[in-house]
Amino acid sequence: MDGDEDRWLGSDELAAWLSYVAASTLLEAALDRQLQRDSGIPHAYYQILAMLSEVPGRTLRMSDLAAVTQSSQSRLSHAVSRLERHGWVCRTSCPNDRRGTLAQLTDEGLAALAAAAPGHVRAVREHLFDRLTCEQVGQLRDICRAVLSGPAQHVTPPDTPAGHHGSMS
Amino acid sequence: MDGDEDRWLGSDELAAWLSYVAASTLLEAALDRQLQRDSGIPHAYYQILAMLSEVPGRTLRMSDLAAVTQSSQSRLSHAVSRLERHGWVCRTSCPNDRRGTLAQLTDEGLAALAAAAPGHVRAVREHLFDRLTCEQVGQLRDICRAVLSGPAQHVTPPDTPAGHHGSMS
DNA sequence: GCAGGATAGTTGAAAGCTCAATGCTGTCCC
DNA sequence: GGGACAGCATTGAGCTTTCAACTATCCTGC
Secondary structure: OOOOOOOOOOHHHHHHHHHHHHHHHHHHHHHHHHHHHHHOOOHHHHHHHHHHHOOHHHEEEHHHHHHHOOOOHHHHHHHHHHHHHOOOEEEEEOOOOOOOEEEEEOHHHHHHHHHHHHHHHHHHHHHOHHHOOHHHHHHHHHHHHHHHOOOOOOOOOOOOOOOOOOOOO | OOOOOOOOOOHHHHHHHHHHHHHHHHHHHHHHHHHHHHHOOOHHHHHHHHHHHOOHHHEEEHHHHHHHOOOOHHHHHHHHHHHHHHOOEEEEEOOOOOOOEEEEEOHHHHHHHHHHHHHHHHHHHHHOHHHOOHHHHHHHHHHHHHHHOOOOOOOOOOOOOOOOOOOOO
16 A cells, blocks of 8 residues: 555645635636525636626637636537527637638627626625735746646746726636 | 726836736636546645544534635535435535534545645745745745734634644645 | 648537425424 | 424536537648
């Protein structure tokens, strides 16, 4: 037993890992519940709307939108279908590349996002930032960037895309 | 516009938040994919098996198991049903309290966990700890504990439950 | 200019999760 | 002791995500 020793987790790492799993699970659940309850939007869909709202023309190609939201193409495609059914997003085909599809945030979509945003921001504050010191906020950012910049990273979030208003997450 | 000012996110917080969402989404996806691909077990189920394996008698009451895994009772009930169908867990009714149900990890369940663990640990290292300094590991632990110890926290993970082997996450 | 391979996006089926409703059992208190 | 209420667990319906095809378009080299 304990034969091949492929490096087990040390006790510091184990403690960090258990805390992380618990905290991220709880945080995600809290945010998702809040959004679903108060606005009928799951967190994943909120992110799609938010990313679209930040972009010139409120339009993005499906694959770029998938990259920005850390989503698989399949998931995004299903999600956009449902958002389209709600009238929050519409699809047009890409002029340059006929394989492509553009997703555009509609006015109704922007309105839905604007309605949902304040409650969401409040929840993020309440469950995360209100419990951290300024120093910890910076540490968290650096830790997450280190995780993202590994060998096989996808899209690193822009340095501070601090949009005007209907954004976040 | 910008009327009621319920405190928006500052640019430090925004940067931290965007990085966090991206990193946690990617990390969870990577771990889930690895476990599913190599062992046919989703991460949530792995956690259930792991928690049971750490406990005397490899047995826990459903509600305690739900608390330890940050899971709703409903989710846990569905999950244990499926694990039971696999022969990895079995249910018995609680002797003291006839409302209760005990979930016990079977030998097959322990074997499945032991088979899945090394790959999982490797993935956790690769995607998380190999990218952080020791200092950051400590910071991450403290940040997550701060998040967990808010007003409405559930179960804070034990200080260092560093079990013998078939554990983690 | 066309075969071969890569890229973009969609779809359907199966699996998992959430929510609300339900059925028992225990506890409190008159 | 019996009614009201809280707690434990399960269930089913509906929604989201994943995985594995599948179609259509673009690019590369010949």
